[in-house]
Amino acid sequence: MLGFLIGEALRDLRRAGRVAVSAIVLITLSLAALGGFWLLSANLERAVARWRERVRIIVYLKREPAPAEAKALVEQVQAVPGVAGVLYIGKAEALASLRQLLGKDASVVAQLPANPLPASLEVTPAAAAATPEGARALVERLSTLPEADEVAGSGDWVERLSQWQRLLTTIGLGIGIVLAAAAFLTVTTATTLILHARREETEIMRLVGATEATIWLPLLLQGTMQGLIGAVLALAALVATHSLVAPRLEPLVSITLGLPDLAFLPPVNVLALVLTGALLGGMGGWLVRPGREP
Amino acid sequence: MIELHRVSKVYSVGPVKVPALSDVSLRVNKGEFVVLTGASGAGKTTLLRLLYRDDLPSDGDVEVFGHDLGALKHRDVAALRRSIGVVFQDAKLLPVRTVYENVAFVLRVLGTPKREITQRVFDALRVVGLSSRAQAYPAQLSQGEAQRASLARAIVRKPPLLLADEPTGNLDEAMEDEILGTLRDIWAGGTTVVLATHQTYLAQALRRRTLTLQSGRLVKDEG
Numbered sequence: 182m183l184g185f186l187i188g189e190a191l192r193d194l195r196r197a198g199r200v201a202v203s204a205i206v207l208i209t210l211s212l213a214a215l216g217g218f219w220l221l222s223a224n225l226e227r228a229v230a231r232w233r234e235r236v237r238i239i240v241y242l243k244r245e246p247a248p249a250e251a252k253a254l255v256e257q258v259q260a261v262p263g264v265a266g267v268l269y270i271g272k273a274e275a276l277a278s279l280r281q282l283l284g285k286d287a288s289v290v291a292q293l294p295a296n297p298l299p300a301s302l303e304v305t306p307a308a309a310a311a312t313p314e315g316a317r318a319l320v321e322r323l324s325t326l327p328e329a330d331e332v333a334g335s336g337d338w339v340e341r342l343s344q345w346q347r348l349l350t351t352i353g354l355g356i357g358i359v360l361a362a363a364a365f366l367t368v369t370t371a372t373t374l375i376l377h378a379r380r381e382e383t384e385i386m387r388l389v390g391a392t393e394a395t396i397w398l399p400l401l402l403q404g405t406m407q408g409l410i411g412a413v414l415a416l417a418a419l420v421a422t423h424s425l426v427a428p429r430l431e432p433l434v435s436i437t438l439g440l441p442d443l444a445f446l447p448p449v450n451v452l453a454l455v456l457t458g459a460l461l462g463g464m465g466g467w468l469v470r471p472g473r474e475p
Numbered sequence: 476m477i478e479l480h481r482v483s484k485v486y487s488v489g490p491v492k493v494p495a496l497s498d499v500s501l502r503v504n505k506g507e508f509v510v511l512t513g514a515s516g517a518g519k520t521t522l523l524r525l526l527y528r529d530d531l532p533s534d535g536d537v538e539v540f541g542h543d544l545g546a547l548k549h550r551d552v553a554a555l556r557r558s559i560g561v562v563f564q565d566a567k568l569l570p571v572r573t574v575y576e577n578v579a580f581v582l583r584v585l586g587t588p589k590r591e592i593t594q595r596v597f598d599a600l601r602v603v604g605l606s607s608r609a610q611a612y613p614a615q616l617s618q619g620e621a622q623r624a625s626l627a628r629a630i631v632r633k634p635p636l637l638l639a640d641e642p643t644g645n646l647d648e649a650m651e652d653e654i655l656g657t658l659r660d661i662w663a664g665g666t667t668v669v670l671a672t673h674q675t676y677l678a679q680a681l682r683r684r685t686l687t688l689q690s691g692r693l694v695k696d697e698g
């Protein structure tokens with residue numbers, strides 16, 4: 182029975198001819214647009230997540246505490262809500278890492294009359310505090326420490342990146358929806374044409390006892406097929422574009438975003454694209470059900 | 476098996492009312508072979524169409540297999556039509572399918588296994604003498620061939636009730652005899668048959684119960 186229904190659906194699809202092809206092209210375009218933006222935004226999201234992990238808040242201290250004092254201070258800051266970890270960096274240590282950073286130019290450091298670097302606490306925010314509001318609140322809390330001179334680093338730019346990522350997702354969704362609406366209307370048109378072309382046939386089918394399901398399931402199926410073909414084409418286009426463009430873009434991405442590679446869409450999104458396609462086509466076919474006889 | 480109780484049918488063509496059947500009552504029992512005769516326009520096709528619920532009467536009740544057709548639900552209409560084989564006066568073949576596909580279609584909608592379909596379709600085509608035309612499309616058939624294809628489709632399901640509307644309408648005498656022979660064989664196999672024809676000599680030749688319609692009225696029921 183399923184074979185029969187699929188056979189009928191293919192027959193219908195052939196009957197819709199060029200309009201079905203247009204519908205498939207539109208579905209392909211809308212899903213490719215949606216998928217393309219998803220791909221970019223998924224990679225930005227990865228970058229944001231990576232940078233969020235690296236957000237550190239530095240508390241510069243007014244004066245270098247004695248070792249015992251430092252230990253007590255670390256414990257005190259550790260107890261502040263929203264703090265995951267605290268690392269004490271003494272003046273000497275700060276200078277050492279500066280020297281390391283400068284490499285062969287480290288001799289400059291030796292010419293300094295005194296160590297100009299302050300002692301500091303490197304605070305790692307807890308996951309809950311790694312949001313813009315959370316980080317800002319934490320900075321404020323840390324500023325109230327009497328030992329604190331200045332508190333730096335809130336990860337604001339990471340949040341801006343995150344906003345860009347959300348904007349990209351929204352734009353992608355917007356373009357996808359507009360194209361999807363056009364695709365949907367075209368599927369509907371194709372199905373209406375099919376229905377018109379097989380009016381006489383439908384009539385005869387009913388007279389020889391075909392059930393209503395036998396009559397409209399093929400319509401639903403052909404719509405779903407249009408959607409699935411469109412989704413597969415869109416995915417193929419995305420894979421091809423990704424494999425062509427990604428290797429060229431990766432050096433740039435690695436410098437600017439700190440991502441080692443440009444990943445393809447995660448399986449969930451691939452599945453979502455295929456389902457969206459099937460649904461778009463299926464709905465188009467479903468809406469244009471043949472009217473019943475009196 | 477079939478019961479008509481004071482059935483009338485009036486077609487409305489715009490403001491014009493065309494009476495096609497007037498106050499017809501009759502009863503056909505299981506296993507009968509009935510010839511429905513009358514001049515062209517007498518109402519034969521209309522009566523048959525009421526039996527497979529292609530239309531409803533304007534007045535009166537139609538009962539088939541014990542079901543009141545006026546009260547039948549949509550999905551039961553499909554079930555009713557599946558237990559009735561109909562040879563349509565205008566054949567009503569699906570235009571973009573071959574003869575084979577047309578006959579196979581009524582089995583496929585039932586979900587019959589493919590192997591069985593092939594066997595049964597060729598059996599039916601052999602019975603009506605159309606085996607060689609299995610791959611032809613309806614447009615390539617003569618009217619007589621189209622009618623035989625329609626007959627093959629009607630009998631392929633081995634229905635308990637067969638309605639044949641002018642199945643010999645466009646055939647030569649030899650073919651006519653063959654079709655009538657086929658109908659008789661089917662009837663002998665237990666199927667109730669109603670044969671509508673305007674050719675009164677056929678009714679006489681068949682020596683079966685004959686119902687005669689005249690301007691929509693049942694004027695004779697004999698044999």
Ligand SMILES: Nc1ncnc2c1ncn2[C@@H]1O[C@H](COP(=O)(O)OP(=O)(O)O)[C@@H](O)[C@H]1O
Nearest residue numbers: 486488493495514515516517518519520521522
């Ligand atoms: N669909 C229809 N619409 C209007 N008039 C019809 C229709 N079908 C049949 N008629 C009329 O009803 C009468 C009976 O027709 P029909 O049942 O086809 O007779 P028969 O089959 O005996 O030739 C005729 O006058 C015919 O013109």
Ligand SMILES: [Mg+2]
Nearest residue numbers: 519520521564
């Ligand atoms: Mg007629």
